[in-house]
Amino acid sequence: xxxxxxxxxxxxxxxxxxxxxxxxxxxxxxxxxxxxxxxxxxxxxxxxxxxxxxxxxxxxxxxxxxxxxxxxxxxxxxxxxxxxxxxxxxxxxxxxxxxxxxxxxxxxxxxxxxxxxxxxxxxxxxxxxxxxxxxxxxxxxxxxxxxxxxxxxxxxxxxxxxxxxxxxxxxxxxxxxxxxxxxxxxxxxxxxxxxxxxxxxxxxxxxxxxxxxxxxxxxxxxxxxxxxxxxxxxxxxxxxxxxxxxxxxxxxxxxxxxxxxxxxxxxxxxxxxxxxxxxxxxxxxxxxxxxxxxxxxxxxxxxxxxxxxxxxxxxxxxxxxxxxxxxx
Amino acid sequence: xxxxxxxxxxxxxxxxxxxxxxxxxxxxxxxxxxxxxxxxxxxxxxxxxxxxxxxxxxxxxxxxxxxxxxxxxxxxxxxxxxxxxxxxxxxxxxxxxxxxxxxxxxxxxxxxxxxxxxxxxxxxxxxxxxxxxxxxxxxxxxxxxxxxxxxxxxxxxxxxxxxxxxxxxxxxxxxxxxxxxxxxxxxxxxxxxxxxxxxxxxxxxxxxxxxxxxxxxxxxxxxxxxxxxxxxxxxxxxxxxxxxxxxxxxx
Numbered sequence: 001x002x003x004x005x006x007x008x009x010x011x012x013x014x015x016x017x018x019x020x021x022x023x024x025x026x027x028x029x030x031x032x033x034x035x036x037x038x039x040x041x042x043x044x045x046x047x048x049x050x051x052x053x054x055x056x057x058x059x060x061x062x063x064x065x066x067x068x069x070x071x072x073x074x075x076x077x078x079x080x081x082x083x084x085x086x087x088x089x090x091x092x093x094x095x096x097x098x099x100x101x102x103x104x105x106x107x108x109x110x111x112x113x114x115x116x117x118x119x120x121x122x123x124x125x126x127x128x129x130x131x132x133x134x135x136x137x138x139x140x141x142x143x144x145x146x147x148x149x150x151x152x153x154x155x156x157x158x159x160x161x162x163x164x165x166x167x168x169x170x171x172x173x174x175x176x177x178x179x180x181x182x183x184x185x186x187x188x189x190x191x192x193x194x195x196x197x198x199x200x201x202x203x204x205x206x207x208x209x210x211x212x213x214x215x216x217x218x219x220x221x222x223x224x225x226x227x228x229x230x231x232x233x234x235x236x237x238x239x240x241x242x243x244x245x246x247x248x249x250x251x252x253x254x255x256x257x258x259x260x261x262x263x264x265x266x267x268x269x270x271x272x273x274x275x276x277x278x279x280x281x282x283x284x285x286x287x288x289x290x291x292x293x294x295x296x297x298x299x300x301x302x303x304x305x306x307x308x309x310x311x312x313x314x315x316x317x318x319x320x321x322x323x324x325x326x327x328x
Numbered sequence: 329x330x331x332x333x334x335x336x337x338x339x340x341x342x343x344x345x346x347x348x349x350x351x352x353x354x355x356x357x358x359x360x361x362x363x364x365x366x367x368x369x370x371x372x373x374x375x376x377x378x379x380x381x382x383x384x385x386x387x388x389x390x391x392x393x394x395x396x397x398x399x400x401x402x403x404x405x406x407x408x409x410x411x412x413x414x415x416x417x418x419x420x421x422x423x424x425x426x427x428x429x430x431x432x433x434x435x436x437x438x439x440x441x442x443x444x445x446x447x448x449x450x451x452x453x454x455x456x457x458x459x460x461x462x463x464x465x466x467x468x469x470x471x472x473x474x475x476x477x478x479x480x481x482x483x484x485x486x487x488x489x490x491x492x493x494x495x496x497x498x499x500x501x502x503x504x505x506x507x508x509x510x511x512x513x514x515x516x517x518x519x520x521x522x523x524x525x526x527x528x529x530x531x532x533x534x535x536x537x538x539x540x541x542x543x544x545x546x547x548x549x550x551x552x553x554x555x556x557x558x559x560x561x562x563x564x565x566x567x568x569x570x571x572x573x574x575x576x577x578x579x
Contacts, residue, residue: 197447201440204431207420211428214380214418215435215493216406222440 005321009274013187016042016281017180024173032172033244038284039179040240045264045276046186047233052262053271054194055226056206060258061117061133064140065231067253068113069106069238071144074156074248076102081159099164099178103239110235111228113140118227122220137258144250155249162243169243179240183277186233191273193229202226234261263301267308269315278316331394332357333497333527334410339378339388341371341551348374349385350551356497361519361528363538366548367571372531373415375548376501379529380412381405393496407438411495411526413486415502419474425485426470429457432492460491464518480511487515497526504534516540539563547571 016039023031044066051057079086079095086093096102121132145153161169169175193199205212205219212219242248251257260283267282268275283301290297312319332355341349348371356362366372377383379390381402389398392408406412419428426448433453434440447453461467464484469477477485483503490498503519504512516537519528523543532538538545539559546556549571555562562568 192444192446195446195448196444197434197440197442197450197453199443200427200431200447201434204420204423207422208418210414210418211420211431211489212435213402214406214412214414215432215489216403216438217435217440218403225441 003321005272005317008317008321009277012274012277012281013184016183016277020173020176029172032176034284034288036172036176036179036244037241038281039176039183040237040244041261041264041283042277042280043179043183043186043240044234044237044261045268045280046183046190047230047235047237048261049230049265049271049273049276050190050193050233051227051230052265053275054199054206055202055223055230057122057223057227057230058130059121059133059227059230060130060255060262061121061135061137062231062234062261063253063255063257064117064133064137065110065114065234066238066241066257066261067140067144067248067250068110069235069240070242070248070252071150071156072106072109072235073102073162073239073242074158075150076105077158077162078150078156097160097162099162099169099243102162102243103236106235106239107232110238111232113235114228114231115224118224118231122223122227134255134258137253137255141250141253141255144253151249153250155247155251158243158246161246175244179244182236182240186236187273187277194273198222198225263305266305267315269317272315272317275315275317282316332391333393334379334529335391336375336379337389337391339375339385339390341374341378341383341385348551349378349388352388352548352551352553354546354553354556356527356529358527359523360543361523361530361541363530363532363542363545364548365532365535365538365545370548371551372548373501374551376499376531380410380499406435406493409493409496409526410499411490411493411497412499413483413490413501413503415505415531417479417482417486419482419485419489421473421475423474424470425461425466425472425474425477425481426454426457428474428485429461429470429488429492430454432460432489433457436493456492456494460488461485463491464488465514480507483507483511483515487518495526498522498528498530500528501531502533503530504532504537512537 016035020032020035048062051059076095077097080097083094086095117136121129124132150156163169164178167174201212201217202222205222209219238252264276264279264283268277268279286301287297290300308315334356337353339349339352352375364372378385381400389396391397392405392410397405420431430447430453433456437453461470464487466481466484466488469481487503504515507515512534519541522528542559544556545559545562546553547562547568554571555565555568
């Protein structure tokens with residue numbers, strides 16, 4: 001059935017493709033870079049939305065996964081560019097500047113971190129869960145600051161963007177294509193997940209834990225699985241974000257970043273599949289337009305967030321497409 | 329006598345100075361409805377929670393299908409075949425009626441970690457779900473949002489979700505509560521047949537239903553079972569009349 005939300009989703013994902021394509025023909029690389037940033041941040045939000053929207057897990061620590069993905073890129077690429085072996089046993093490994101391998105490492109590292117952080121945090125709920133995820137994020141943030149081998153507070157710069165077989169990643173439109181395709185794949189995956197047996201049980205655990213237990217399913221393992229998937233996707237976004245900037249720093253791990261990822265989700269609409277796309281695009285747009293007027297543009301962002309939370313609980317998508325219907 | 333499906337052995341549970349369960353021993357046999365009645369605050373809910381696994385007894389044992397399950401949690405007991413309905417409807421309110429039933433079928437099937445299949449197009453889940461809705465008379469409401477159901481329909485859905493689990497026994501906490509006389513009569517008829525499928529431990533305030541349905545009745549007062557017997561035994565029991573039924577004849 002063609003609902004308004006369905007059409008809105010297609011319009012958004014099409015706009016995210018056509019704006020940079022138009023910018024490419026008009027030779028405006030800066031616009032392409034903005035669109036790339038929006039796609040990557042949307043990807044981070046798609047990750048968070050699986051935990052937050054589908055699972056009801058209010059994680060204020062997703063910067064941890066975003067940053068781990070970023071450092072996975074930074075560390076692998078730094079070793080590769082300096083020809084310093086990362087380790088010599090059991091085989092000699094000199095790092096890598098190949099995106100597919102970097103992504104694999106970023107996903108594996110952030111998923112592992114999510115498994116540990118989730119296993120400990122999910123024993124609590126409500127405000128304690130928020131605080132524990134926040135605490136884990138901040139621990140990693142200060143760890144990165146003190147880790148002088150990889151730049152400490154100054155972060156880590158990469159001279160050349162990493163490579164993808166068959167593409168010139170330094171060409172903005174080609175790098176955009178990579179980010180865009182990954183975003184689309186993640187959206188497809190999140191949509192399938194929401195409609196799967198796992199998604200049904202996960203969202204039921206958010207609505208009524210007793211019911212899920214009474215039918216013989218364990219809320220804890222459902223949530224932990226969701227948290228790991230969520231962290232892995234946000235970690236992949238982190239690797240791409242670092243590659244976009246050719247730079248990774250502790251800022252990616254700070255709780256501001258966690259808050260920003262959450263803002264994308266809330267702006268777009270919590271639990272709305274394409275909410276993070278709307279949210280991240282709006283955020284980038286505001287940053288670009290209002291940032292030109294004032295350095296304090298986030299005042300307006302705060303105001304907008306306030307209005308959305310007060311008057312449009314379904315976020316931007318909720319305001320445009322109406323209340324979510326029960327899926328039949 | 330056939331082996332009991334459920335047996336509690338000398339369950340004790342205290343909350344501070346309040347002793348909510350005092351040497352509670354009861355059993356549920358195949359094919360029967362065993363009703364548990366008692367005044368408010370008698371410890372019925374505490375007992376139900378110990379049987380379902382929400383709280384651990386201070387001492388005593390719970391046995392399901394001949395196995396000691398005292399150390400097992402609610403999920404493990406549900407998987408063993410304990411189908412529970414709650415006193416206050418515990419349903420996924422954002423879901424449709426059918427989705428709630430499918431959730432039950434998914435739990436009964438026990439394989440929730442499939443990330444790609446469309447759950448609402450899986451015949452192995454839809455068939456038992458639709459079947460259960462049909463049996464409680466909710467087929468026409470399958471597409472409605474659970475939050476939009478009437479109180480009585482939610483109670484029906486609770487029973488339907490329990491049915492999808494194909495349990496070995498039912499644990500029903502006041503399924504008639506707030507149903508009205510017509511609804512309560514319909515559910516009474518339904519439970520009457522259901523006992524052939526799996527025995528029911530029924531906690532209920534509706535005395536008409538209890539006396540019409542129960543093969544055996546246990547009376548809980550101040551955490552203690554003061555009598556167990558047939559409806560006639562319980563009616564005739566002087567202690568029960570004094571403690572619970574009061575002056576008036578409840579039948």
